[in-house]
Amino acid sequence: MLTFFAALFLLIVGYLVYSKFVERVFVIDDSQKTPAYTQADGMDYVPMSWWKGSLIQLLNIAGLGPIFGAVSGALYGPVAFIWIVVGCIFAGAVHDYFSGMLSLRHGGAQYPTLVGRYLGKGMKAAINVVSIILMILVAAAFTAGPAQLIAQITPLSFMAALVAVFAYFLLAAVLPVNKVIGKIYPVFGAILIFMAIAIAAALLFGSKPIPNLTFENLHPGELPIWPLLMVTISCGAISGFHSTQSPIVARTMKKESEGRKIFYGAMIAEGVIALIWAAAGMTFFGGTGGLQAALASGGPAGVVNEIxxxxxxxxxxxxAILGVIILPITTGDTALRSSRMMLTEMASKWVDAEKKNVVLIFTVIVATPMFFLSTIDYTFLWRYVGWTNQVVAAVMLWTAVSYLLKEGKAHWIAGVPAMFMTAVVCTYIFYAPEGFAMDYQVSLLIGAVLTVLVGAIYVWQIVRHKQLKLKELTVHSA
Structure with a gap:
C-alpha cells in the first residue's frame, strides 16, 4: 500500500512542479488571442471555460483506456506503478501539453499538420494515414463492447444497438462542439473521476492490502516487461491518440495559460485513474494469477464489472454499466470528429470546410469503415491499436523536439521520452505477434540498432541547430 501512496504523491508533485517547468520552457503569452476568437465559426472554434475544457479533454483522452489498459498491465505486478508514474509525468503529459499548445499556436491545427510543419511533408503524408487509421481502429474497438452490453440489457439486437451508437456518433461529430460535447462531456468526465475515487476508497478500506513495489516480473504468462508493458498501458502513461484529440479543446481555449491545467493536468488525472485501476487489478483477485483467469473468462469489461x-x-x-457503455462511446465520437477535422483540413484547398454538407460528407466517409470494423473481433482490432498508438506518440514527441530545437529551447524535455518511445515501438513491432513475431533477443537487438540510428540523427540535428544559431549570431554581430 505504501507504493500506491508514493505513486499517487509523485503524480501530484509532478503536476505541481514539472508542469510549471514545461510551461516555462514553452513560454506562454496570454496577450495573444486564441483561435477560439480569431477563427470563431460556431462549429469547432467556440470559446469555453478552462474547467469545462479540462473535463472534455480528460474524457476525450481517457474513456476506458486508463481502465482496461491498466487492468491488463496489472498482470506484470507493481512494476506497472513505475511506468504509470514516470511515463505520465515525463512522457505522456509532456506529449499532451505540446500537442495541445502547438495546435493552439498554429490556429488549432490538427496533429498531421503540426507533424508536416516540423518534420516535413513526407512525414505528414504518412502520419495523416496512420493517425486516421488509428482513430478508426480505436473507435471500432471501443464500440462493439458497449453495443454488446446494450443488447444484453435491452430488447435491442447487437446490430440495432450498433446503429444507435453510430447515429449518436454522427450527431456528436457534425453538431457544434458546445452543443453535445460541451454539455454532456463534463458530466461524464465527473462520472469517470467519481468511479475511480470510489474504487480507490473501497480498496484502501478493504481487507486485501495493495501490493508494494517489486521489480520482479509477475506476469503469469511470463511475457517480458520490455516493451510490452509500455504498449499495454498507454492511456495513463503515454498515448498517441491524445495528440489527435488535443486540437478539439485547443480550438476552444480562451488563453494560453489554461494549457497547463487542460493538457498536462488532464494527463495527470488520467494517470491517477490508471494507478487506481492497476491497483484494483492486482489486489482484488489475490494476485496476477487470479487476474489472468478473470481476464480470460470475462475480458477487461468483465473484470471492471466484477470489481x-x-x-x-x-x-x-x-x-460499471455507465463506464462500459458511456466511456468508450465518448472515445469513439471524438475519434470520429477528429478524423473529420483532419480530412477537411487535408482537403481545405479544394472544399469549404465550413459548409454543413461538406462536414457531413467527410464524417460519413470515416464513419463507414468504423462501423464495418466494429462488427469484427475486438481483440483482433486491439492488437493493432497498441503499436499504432505508440508510433503516433513517438512522432508527436519528435515534432515537439523539432519545435524546441528551432526555438533554441530545452529540447531534451521531449527528446528523452521521444528516444524512449522510439526504442519501445522499434522493439515491439519485431517481437509482437501482430508484427514480425521474431525471437525476443533478436527483436531487442534490432530495436537497439534502430534506436541508436535515430539517436544519431537527433545528435546531428542538435549540432546543426547550434551551428545555425552561431551563424546567425555572427551575421548580427557583423
Missing part, C-alpha cells in the same frame, strides 16, 4: 459490483454493490453495478 465494481463487488466493492461498491448496487452503486458499483450502475457505475
Amino acid at each position: 465494481s459490483t463487488s466493492l461498491l454493490g448496487t452503486l458499483g453495478g450502475i457505475l
Whole structure:
C-alpha cells in the first residue's frame, strides 16, 4: 500500500512542479488571442471555460483506456506503478501539453499538420494515414463492447444497438462542439473521476492490502516487461491518440495559460485513474494469477464489472454499466470528429470546410469503415491499436523536439521520452505477434540498432541547430 501512496504523491508533485517547468520552457503569452476568437465559426472554434475544457479533454483522452489498459498491465505486478508514474509525468503529459499548445499556436491545427510543419511533408503524408487509421481502429474497438452490453440489457439486437451508437456518433461529430460535447462531456468526465475515487476508497478500506513495489516480473504468462508493458498501458502513461484529440479543446481555449491545467493536468488525472485501476487489478483477485483467469473468462469489461459490483454493490453495478457503455462511446465520437477535422483540413484547398454538407460528407466517409470494423473481433482490432498508438506518440514527441530545437529551447524535455518511445515501438513491432513475431533477443537487438540510428540523427540535428544559431549570431554581430 505504501507504493500506491508514493505513486499517487509523485503524480501530484509532478503536476505541481514539472508542469510549471514545461510551461516555462514553452513560454506562454496570454496577450495573444486564441483561435477560439480569431477563427470563431460556431462549429469547432467556440470559446469555453478552462474547467469545462479540462473535463472534455480528460474524457476525450481517457474513456476506458486508463481502465482496461491498466487492468491488463496489472498482470506484470507493481512494476506497472513505475511506468504509470514516470511515463505520465515525463512522457505522456509532456506529449499532451505540446500537442495541445502547438495546435493552439498554429490556429488549432490538427496533429498531421503540426507533424508536416516540423518534420516535413513526407512525414505528414504518412502520419495523416496512420493517425486516421488509428482513430478508426480505436473507435471500432471501443464500440462493439458497449453495443454488446446494450443488447444484453435491452430488447435491442447487437446490430440495432450498433446503429444507435453510430447515429449518436454522427450527431456528436457534425453538431457544434458546445452543443453535445460541451454539455454532456463534463458530466461524464465527473462520472469517470467519481468511479475511480470510489474504487480507490473501497480498496484502501478493504481487507486485501495493495501490493508494494517489486521489480520482479509477475506476469503469469511470463511475457517480458520490455516493451510490452509500455504498449499495454498507454492511456495513463503515454498515448498517441491524445495528440489527435488535443486540437478539439485547443480550438476552444480562451488563453494560453489554461494549457497547463487542460493538457498536462488532464494527463495527470488520467494517470491517477490508471494507478487506481492497476491497483484494483492486482489486489482484488489475490494476485496476477487470479487476474489472468478473470481476464480470460470475462475480458477487461468483465473484470471492471466484477470489481465494481463487488466493492461498491448496487452503486458499483450502475457505475460499471455507465463506464462500459458511456466511456468508450465518448472515445469513439471524438475519434470520429477528429478524423473529420483532419480530412477537411487535408482537403481545405479544394472544399469549404465550413459548409454543413461538406462536414457531413467527410464524417460519413470515416464513419463507414468504423462501423464495418466494429462488427469484427475486438481483440483482433486491439492488437493493432497498441503499436499504432505508440508510433503516433513517438512522432508527436519528435515534432515537439523539432519545435524546441528551432526555438533554441530545452529540447531534451521531449527528446528523452521521444528516444524512449522510439526504442519501445522499434522493439515491439519485431517481437509482437501482430508484427514480425521474431525471437525476443533478436527483436531487442534490432530495436537497439534502430534506436541508436535515430539517436544519431537527433545528435546531428542538435549540432546543426547550434551551428545555425552561431551563424546567425555572427551575421548580427557583423
